[in-house]
Amino acid sequence: LDQKPDLIIGPLFSHSITAIKTMAQEAGVNVIGFSSDHSVAGNGIFLMNFRMEEQIARVIRYASKNGYARYAALIPETAYGKRALEVFRQAVTDQDRDLAAVEFYPPDSTKLVNPVKNIAHYKERRRKYTREIDFLEKLGEEDDFAQEMLDELKSVETIGDVNFDAILLPEGGAMLTTLAAWVSYYEIDPTKVKILGTGLWDDEMLFVEPQLHGGWFAAPDHTKSHEFLTRYQDIYGQRSPRLTTLAYDAVALAATLVRQEKYPDFSAEQITNPNGFSGIEELFRFRKDGLIERGLAVYEVGAKAFTVIDPAPVSFVERDKPEIMLIKTPEVGQADYLEAASHPSSPADDDRPFPYNPVQKDAAYSPDQ
Known part of the structure; x- marks a missing residue:
């Protein structure tokens, strides 16, 4: 804070966020953290995570x-x-x-x-089963229907739903x-x-x-995150921690805010843009209480893949041309960044990739970190 940052990204656990929260508030600096402990959100603390x-x-x-x-x-x-x-x-x-x-x-x-x-x-359904078995056995082997029913019941241990x-x-x-x-x-x-x-x-x-x-x-929709994780493994020779996509989106969001205005604006008003952003983990936005909202797809589990059975929304707002921040996905080896669809873009030859530092710990889904 002595270096007067515009935005802090990266406290991973709740105790780390708690340790800097008061100091950041006093300095007027907003924080994007990765804890899943919602109690630390708000008053300038925004949590980039996956909310159960x-x-x-x-x-x-x-x-x-x-x-x-x-x-x-x-x-x-x-x-x-x-x-x-x-x-x-x-x-x-x-x-x-x-x-x-x-x-x-x-x-x-x-x-x-x-x-x-x-x-x-189970106990009630098991009792029904044993009573039915006893009844059918008492009918004797001469009763073909009873024997047919007994054969069917051999594959289960209960009766009833x-x-x-x-x-x-x-x-x-x-x-x-x-x-x-x-x-x-x-x-x-x-x-x-x-x-x-x-x-x-x-x-x-x-x-x-x-x-x-x-x-x-x-x-979230897997398309971009799977591309990112595959690219990461190709480059670094190992699987990426799940948290890296969140870190990437946090830095990309900051890069977007830099690009939008003549002077960078990291205010809570800009961070909580109701139109949202679209990054590697697709559509998201921050609420005023510091918690994140995401556009989620519904998947069905299969033997070889997860199948989308209900797609994620493409916009948080009902309008013909929503002002969504769209991600530009560069070639392998370049960094991703966000650009604002609602503002004039920079010249076409201005990529300005920002550095990426992979995070070594994963708190994205941990219950209380």
Whole structure:
């Protein structure tokens, strides 16, 4: 701050943002950080991250429009889970749908059985199954119909459906795959129940998890980010941390603000431009409370790819020619930057690429960093 910066980019964790927040406010300098801890946002602190809240709202909205009406959720007993449940409840209410069941599970993969059994009503459905088996066996081997029914029941362990037609699993990584395995084991039928997730599902590991195939989740459009990440790996010989796209967009936003006016304007008014920006992670804008909003697509999980089943919006505003900041994607080896569609552009031969410094830690999706 002694060097009088116009904008600060890069505090990664909430404790780092908290440490500089008061000093930045006193100096009149806005901050773009990468923490997912929303409590540090506002008063000049803007958080560039992926918000689970809008991902849940988006996928519930889409599922509701497609006929799903009774919702359940398996929620981790964490601060992240508490936030997820609040948003989930509100999203279901906003769509005038029913919240059928919620079960909580501890952040321990060895303790998932009972929560899944409970939400699946497994004991009740198992009792119906055993009673039906006993009844059919008493009819004897001479009853062809009974024997046919018994043969059909050999492939299942329960009878009857659960009381919901969609279930949210706001989880990722190994915990998600373990949870999904138990969901399948306790016969929550994915042909009858749509499994929903968050941006934590944006992981190619799910391609080899058949119990999640057909599931839906919301995330930014992948087109530009995949191009960027592929280019990064080609250049540096290793996979990029997920956070690098956010860092790139933050720097690109700053470059855009420099290019828009004769004198750079990094004020909150400019940063919270309601028309938004479009970067590597596609459409986004900052709210006045410092939180980010994104234009999200809805994806379906497949065996080889994620398929867009509902595209991301191209604009936050309903107008014929929205004033969206569009990204110029240069050739491999050059830096990306944003340019304002609503302002005169610089001369065609003026690329002015800005330097990029890859971030080594990833806090983009971490619950409380």
